[in-house]
Amino acid sequence: MTRQPLIQRLCVIGVGLIGGSLARALREKGEVAEVVGAGRGEDNLRVAVRLGVVDRYDTDPARAVAGADVVVVAVPLGAIEPVLRAIVPRLSPDAVVTDVGSAKGSVVADVERIYGHIPPNFVPGHPIAGTEKSGVKASFAALFQRRRVILTPLAETAATAHRLVRKMWELTGAEVVDMGVRHHDAVLAATSHLPHMLAYTLVDTLARLDDRAEIFRYAAGGFRDFTRIASSDPRMWHDICVANREQLLEMIALFSADLSRLAEAIRDDDRAAILATFQRAKRARDNLYLD
Amino acid sequence: MTRQPLIQRLCVIGVGLIGGSLARALREKGEVAEVVGAGRGEDNLRVAVRLGVVDRYDTDPARAVAGADVVVVAVPLGAIEPVLRAIVPRLSPDAVVTDVGSAKGSVVADVERIYGHIPPNFVPGHPIAGTEKSGVKASFAALFQRRRVILTPLAETAATAHRLVRKMWELTGAEVVDMGVRHHDAVLAATSHLPHMLAYTLVDTLARLDDRAEIFRYAAGGFRDFTRIASSDPRMWHDICVANREQLLEMIALFSADLSRLAEAIRDDDRAAILATFQRAKRARDNLYLD
Numbered sequence: 001m002t003r004q005p006l007i008q009r010l011c012v013i014g015v016g017l018i019g020g021s022l023a024r025a026l027r028e029k030g031e032v033a034e035v036v037g038a039g040r041g042e043d044n045l046r047v048a049v050r051l052g053v054v055d056r057y058d059t060d061p062a063r064a065v066a067g068a069d070v071v072v073v074a075v076p077l078g079a080i081e082p083v084l085r086a087i088v089p090r091l092s093p094d095a096v097v098t099d100v101g102s103a104k105g106s107v108v109a110d111v112e113r114i115y116g117h118i119p120p121n122f123v124p125g126h127p128i129a130g131t132e133k134s135g136v137k138a139s140f141a142a143l144f145q146r147r148r149v150i151l152t153p154l155a156e157t158a159a160t161a162h163r164l165v166r167k168m169w170e171l172t173g174a175e176v177v178d179m180g181v182r183h184h185d186a187v188l189a190a191t192s193h194l195p196h197m198l199a200y201t202l203v204d205t206l207a208r209l210d211d212r213a214e215i216f217r218y219a220a221g222g223f224r225d226f227t228r229i230a231s232s233d234p235r236m237w238h239d240i241c242v243a244n245r246e247q248l249l250e251m252i253a254l255f256s257a258d259l260s261r262l263a264e265a266i267r268d269d270d271r272a273a274i275l276a277t278f279q280r281a282k283r284a285r286d287n288l289y290l291d
Numbered sequence: 292m293t294r295q296p297l298i299q300r301l302c303v304i305g306v307g308l309i310g311g312s313l314a315r316a317l318r319e320k321g322e323v324a325e326v327v328g329a330g331r332g333e334d335n336l337r338v339a340v341r342l343g344v345v346d347r348y349d350t351d352p353a354r355a356v357a358g359a360d361v362v363v364v365a366v367p368l369g370a371i372e373p374v375l376r377a378i379v380p381r382l383s384p385d386a387v388v389t390d391v392g393s394a395k396g397s398v399v400a401d402v403e404r405i406y407g408h409i410p411p412n413f414v415p416g417h418p419i420a421g422t423e424k425s426g427v428k429a430s431f432a433a434l435f436q437r438r439r440v441i442l443t444p445l446a447e448t449a450a451t452a453h454r455l456v457r458k459m460w461e462l463t464g465a466e467v468v469d470m471g472v473r474h475h476d477a478v479l480a481a482t483s484h485l486p487h488m489l490a491y492t493l494v495d496t497l498a499r500l501d502d503r504a505e506i507f508r509y510a511a512g513g514f515r516d517f518t519r520i521a522s523s524d525p526r527m528w529h530d531i532c533v534a535n536r537e538q539l540l541e542m543i544a545l546f547s548a549d550l551s552r553l554a555e556a557i558r559d560d561d562r563a564a565i566l567a568t569f570q571r572a573k574r575a576r577d578n579l580y581l582d
Contacts, residue, residue, distance in 0.1 A: 209545075
């Protein structure tokens with residue numbers, strides 16, 4: 001007697017680092033019978049077939065979703081709306097749709113605009129995993145192990161759809177947690193979107209100095225780690241800025257005020273304030289990670 | 292016939308990560324006959340003896356430097372002046388003195404204040420190496436391998452003293468480069484001091500949010516690397532802020548203006564400007580490191 005896999009036909013739209021790694025993880029577990037890829041870059045899709053990440057592909061997402069019981073929309077945030085618009089008329093009636101966008105408010109708004117309401121089979125999701133690399137070549141089955149996946153189901157979301165998406169992510173080794181849409185966007189603005197803005201800005205600030213060549217020559221040690229996230233995909237981060245504008249601006253404002261306060265303390269030679277800031281931060285960081 | 296080691300008696304004042312690693316590296320090469328440690332923490336000095344990093348120690352730096360041909364002052368920047376004041380009357384006439392401070396202008400000013408001039412046997416130095424750990428237990432002989440050590444010799448510096456300090460650092464596997472004092476402080480403000488301010492401020496900003504506990508729970512992936520340097524020694528970074536005030540404030544101002552400009556672009560939905568910033572930064576970062 002053969003056990004049934006969780007998913008008969010999985011359609012992954014956007015077979016990049018996230019979509020590709022999800023497909024790999026589910027295949028490795030034998031929890032998906034067939035994977036259909038879709039996306040705009042046919043070269044990348046051919047690589048996905050060659051690497052065994054997908055069984056076949058279609059460059060047209062509307063055709064790719066035919067007969068799929070689960071559709072994962074793993075395209076950049078800015079492409080989610082057009083993709084959803086294209087596939088909605090061709091989805092199987094019971095197909096469960098989820099996404100992997102780094103902001104959830106904008107995706108929920110996209111869905112509402114398209115459907116005129118929140119469909120019960122749509123489960124907004126966000127795996128908090130990734131590297132600064134992109135494309136299916138960068139994907140690997142273990143990407144989500146011991147990482148968190150946040151789902152932001154809505155009042156309208158069907159419990160069965162929610163359970164299926166939860167189960168799918170748990171099979172990749174991730175810890176799945178539920179969260180409200182706004183709260184997700186606030187937490188991510190603080191812990192991911194703001195740091196990326198800082199890393200991009202720092203590198204850009206230095207790259208525009210007159211003696212940038214020499215400056216970068218001495219950018220050793222901590223600088224390398226600190227700026228690694230500035231190698232992330234600019235288009236993806238552009239989309240995140242647009243999608244999570246308000247909460248991101250709020251965090252940038254908080255940070256800027258704190259940086260100004262530190263600069264003032266340095267200017268005024270307020271040594272107690274400088275030391276207190278660093279001590280507070282070190283304590284918080286050390287309590288967070290034990291490395 | 293036994294080859295003479297480069298240094299007969301090395302006195303390391305401040306046997307921490309840097310001082311301890313230097314002593315270990317020179318011992319490993321057989322290039323130092325005796326190492327005398329000095330410092331304020333007697334527990335740390337006892338550990339240094341037990342680990343074989345130093346042969347003996349004296350908690351009084353003035354006694355510790357007696358008969359040393361090379362003295363390395365590896366204490367935090369704020370402690371360099373009192374240490375120099377204490378040891379100057381007790382130095383051997385030919386002793387070469389160097390330091391490892393992360394800012395050089397303030398150290399040169401300290402030296403001038405103490406001597407009334409720049410003594411020929413003082414060679415300001417700065418190994419660009421380190422981890423966020425402190426203390427002799429964190430030291431290891433390979434710390435400086437393939438790292439840069441910047442020396443900022445002055446017009447008054449004796450060529451023999453300069454050569455000896457250069458040779459000492461080369462023996463640790465470091466690449467030694469010479470630089471002007473002001474230029475060193477500008478380069479370090481950009482590539483090290485500013486990033487530390489950003490990391491400390493970011494962690495402090497988040498640590499003061501109402502939902503900090505939950506926020507830190509989701510601080511995965513890039514955040515860990517990005518904030519690692521916020522675990523650095525607060526006292527050391529306090530001293531750096533005080534010592535390199537002007538150049539650091541200038542860099543914070545440049546960065547803040549660029550961050551404001553990015554925030555404006557996000558607020559105004561100027562998508563071309565957002566994308567251009569990220570693309571420029573990614574290009575600069577990717578050209579810098581090929582990881």
